[in-house]
Amino acid sequence: MAVLSCYPVMMTKPTLSLQLFSLRELGSLDDQLSAAARAGFRSVEPLGHHLEDPAGLRRTLALHGLTAPTAHIGFDALRDDPGRVGEACSACGIKQLFIPQSLRFLPQKTTTAWQRLGAELGRLAERYKQYGVSVGYHNMADGFALLPTARYGIEVLFEAARGSPLIWQADIAWMSRAGANPAEWLQRYSKILASAHVKDRAPEDASPDEDGWADVGTGTLTWPSLWRLALANGARTLVVEHDSPRRPFEFAQASFAYLSRFMAHSG
Structure with missing residues (x-):
């Protein structure tokens, strides 16, 4: 892994955001956004069901002084109701929609x-251009497993989308869990890299009740260099996440405090 000093200084300050999936156990949307703001965040990444009430989402974001530059959404909603989804994004200031891997299309994970x-x-991605929204893919671990054709799922996917405006949100921790080298893949697809998820892996067998994840900065990933690697290859929105935090607010607060040191030297 390259060291921090090897990467150029970025001229545009990145956005530090928080994935609301990490705060789902805290209660209502208002409770979640209140917690995000109290932890120090000024941006969050909503989920598809939050877009079902765009007026409520917009109002509650404003109440807590938050923005939502990106969101996660399921494949069916993205495909079947573009008018509603596009209008919801416009109402809430969402510019990028990311879809996690769709099991509907990958029941057997074939080429x-x-x-x-x-x-x-x-x-x-072409269809949503009319709404001023970029559509992107958010990887899990599966895309970095070798297929019988001796290729990786993620490279097959991006090759099939070549020529379209599809972008990528790299989940670096899932890449690590799959045994992939983040530097190799982020550099390879730097032209479409727009965002990255920032989360941490716990030491082996250390946090079974948290599915092996950790607060950012307390796990095994070298986030000082990974942060700069993501920025150097085009990620402009860095989204903090923990899939199963034992204490969601404390996770958000500790992760923000840790990453604030990087923000001070970004841009």
Whole structure:
């Protein structure tokens, strides 16, 4: 892994955000956004069901002084209701929509399934341009498993979407869990990298009740260099996440405090 000093200083300050999935156990949307703001965040990443009430989302974001530059959404909603989704994004200031891997298209995780998913996401990315929204793919670990064709799912997907405006939100911790080298993949797809998820892996068998994840800065990933690696290759929105935090607010607060040191030297 390259060291921090090897990467150029970025001229545009990145956005530090928080994935609301991490705060789902805290209660209502108002409770979650209140916690995010109290932890220090000024941006969050909502989920698809939050877009079902765009007026409520917009109002509650404003109440807590928050913005939502990105969101996660399910494949079906993205495909079946573009008018509603596009208008909701416009109302709430969301510029990028990311879809986590769709199991609907990958029941067997074959090369053909990856090709189908990439082609469909490429078409959706073209479709959403009319709403001023970029559509992107958010990886899990599966894309970095070698297929019988001796290729990786993620490269098959991006090849199938080539020529479209599809972008990428790299989940670096899932890449690490899959045994992939983040530097190799972020550099390879730097032209479409727009965002990255920032989360940490616990030491082996250390946090079974948290599915092996940790507060950012307390785990095994070298986030000082990974942070600069993501920025140097094009990520401009860094989204903090923990899939199963034991104490969601404390996770958000500690992770923000840790990453604030990087923000001070970014841009």
